[in-house]
Amino acid sequence: MPPISPKPFSYETFPNSGHVAYFSMEIAINPGMPTYSGGLGVLAGDTLRSAADLGIPLVAFTLLHRKGYFQQHLDKTGMQSEEVQPWNPADFCTEEPAQVTVSVEDRIVTLRAWRYDMKGRFGHVVPIYLLDTDLDVNSGWDRGLTDHLYGGDTNYRLQQEIVLGMGGSRMAHALGYRVNVYHMNEGHAALLTLALLERQLGGGPLGSATEADIEQVRRKCVFTTHTPVPAGHDRFSTEQSIRILGGDRTARLERQGCFKDGLLNMTLLALRFSRYANGVAMQHGKVSREMFPEFAIDTITNGVHAPTWVSEPIQQMLDEHIPAWRRDNLYLRNAIDVPETKILLAHARAKEALLTEVATRTGLVLNPKVLTLGFARRAATYKRASLLFTDPERLVKIATEAGGLQILYAGKAHPQDEPGKRLIQEVAENAVKLSNGVLRIVYLENYAWDLGALLTAGVDVWVNTPKRPYEASGTSGMKAALNGVPSLSILDGWWIEGCIEGFTGWAIEDGANDAEEANSLYKKLETAVVPLYTKDPEKWARLMRNTVAFNGSYFNTNRMVKQYTRNAYYPVNLVEIAKVREEVFAD
Ligand SMILES: *Cc1c(COP(=O)(O)O)cnc(C)c1O
Helix, strand or coil: CCCCCCCCCCHHHCCCCCEEEEEECCCCCCCCCCCCCCHHHHHHHHHHHHHHHHCCCEEEEEECCCCCCCEEEECCCCCEEEECCCCCHHHCCEEEEEEEEEEECCEEEEEEEEEEEEECCCCCEEEEEEEECCCCCCCHHHHCCCCCCCCCCHHHHHHHHHHHHHHHHHHHHHCCCCEEEEEEECHHHCCHHHHHHHHHCCCCCHHHCCHHHHHHHHCCEEEECCCCCHHHCCEEEHHHHHHHHCHHHHHHHHHCCCEECCEEEHHHHHHHCCCEEEECCHHHHHHHHHHCCCCCEEECCCCECHHHHCCHHHHHHHHHHCHHHCCCHHHHHHHHHCCHHHHHHHHHHHHHHHHHHHHHHHCCCCCCCCEEEEEECCCCHHHCCCHHHCCHHHHHHHHHHCCCEEEEEECCCCCCCHHHHHHHHHHHHHHHHHCCCCEEEEEECCCCHHHHHHHHHHCCEEEECCCCCCCCCCCHHHHHHHCCCCEEEECCCCHHHHCCECCCEEEECCCCCHHHHHHHHHHHHHHHHHHHHHHCHHHHHHHHHHHHHHHHCCCEHHHHHHHHHHHHHCCCCHHHHHHHHHHHHHC
16 A cells, blocks of 8 residues: 555545546536426536535536426416426537447437536536437437436336436546546436446456456445435336346346346446445435445435525625625524524515515415415425315414415426326315415416525425435425525424424424324424414524524535535545545556
8 A cells, every 4th residue: 555645635636636427317507407307406406516616626417308307387276287398408508529329229329418517606617418319320219318307118218327327428438537436316327337347348248347347346436325215216127128228238237236126226236336325314324224234325415505595685694794605605604693683684585586476477466474384396295295284274273373374385296196296286276275365375386496496585484294204305495494494394304404493493293194293283383483483573583593504504515515525536534545546546
């Protein structure tokens, strides 16, 4: 082992030593580009924004999603219909001359890349390459492989994953990047490990790979798992794997133990070929270790990109009181010192912006003085959007005692998720049935980046009711916290770490069933939220301040990306440093 330099080792010393290549099926890059569906994409985008701010040498790969994730329309009954959102890559990106190929079924598919430059606050650029198969040389079917995010069947998905993983890693090579670390953000990109193994073998047959060859791949790869919902882990049949990937590759994957219950499991594949893996919140790390007990799965809790999600009025307040907050989000801890009146006024302006948007979209004029709850996220059944309607009479009574209550909903259901769509209808029906002089319930169409920012900043309380333990992290409550908006939430995902009862928000207590948890939700509204909001604005303001100081300073991607850099990409442990220097940087 070479002597270890006593010089401190940190990511700041890396600029010319190669890149981290970050792979994600979806990335929320720019509000004008419909290349994401929800939390995973927003997290990826926020990660890249912070990497750019921090000057991390990182480059990202995703698919172009030329037809865009869908635009949502709701009819009067809350029935969802979907419309494609085609967009023009040339409006945002530059086409790269490089092309690479991958084999899909028995075809050769050619792909190119569009580059988007994500600029950080000090000018550092994180290039994002959006892979595109829409080329004349490809067949009609193959030209559509990069059209739809989470569209089509599992055959389409596996083909897309070949383009993302294998195509992406070949593109990184073709573009001349020297990659030290491949980061798979969720299992969709796990096939990149196969491309690396094939390169390692110099074109030799996969059957000839030795344990040393595999170790060579493993020490370059890190993996983040994002969901404790079994259905959220991509799986493909042996038949699909043989037909689409090929017999040799399938045999190798079987030999490496990447099949479970007869299915090719992309999470297992990623875990088997990674030197480091993590879950996205403390509790999710635990659940992941239980799901995959063979692996040492670490935890790096998610965050959000603060300057992206803090509303204009709160930004102004922070700029005045904590000028360093953008450079280093840890300074947000000093928000504990912001005057109560300032945060109340700033929030009132954010609320006004939200209610103006609601009026523009729906014609409904809501009251800025009235307690307003927000609930917006993917309409997945485990998130239980309708839990608030378990006892409608009790909800109306709460509204009456609060001098009015407004509840704003938003969220898309995946086009093939029928139970999710019914859930939206159930909320919409209740909105019609229960809305009266004191209680106003609105379901807003087409939840996306812009509406997400307005909602998380403008409501008074952010509500989250997932069924435990299915919320890996959740990030919208973090956006709220940065805006001084407390959460009222089930103790799952990030909220286990973020909730200090009565200080940063409130916990909905665990119950044996939905009814018991709904009871706790009502009780917290009756005994804690409503009395504080209606009777003690000064104490409410202090609670808002606490959420920024305690949760805003921690649940951000500024902290998160530093953790990835030090724990996953370039571990700072001295033995690890020697290993990294000797092995990873050798090539
Ligand atoms: C932040 C965000 C999400 C993630 O929300 P969760 O709380 O993790 O469910 C999803 N969609 C949009 C548009 C967002 O901005």
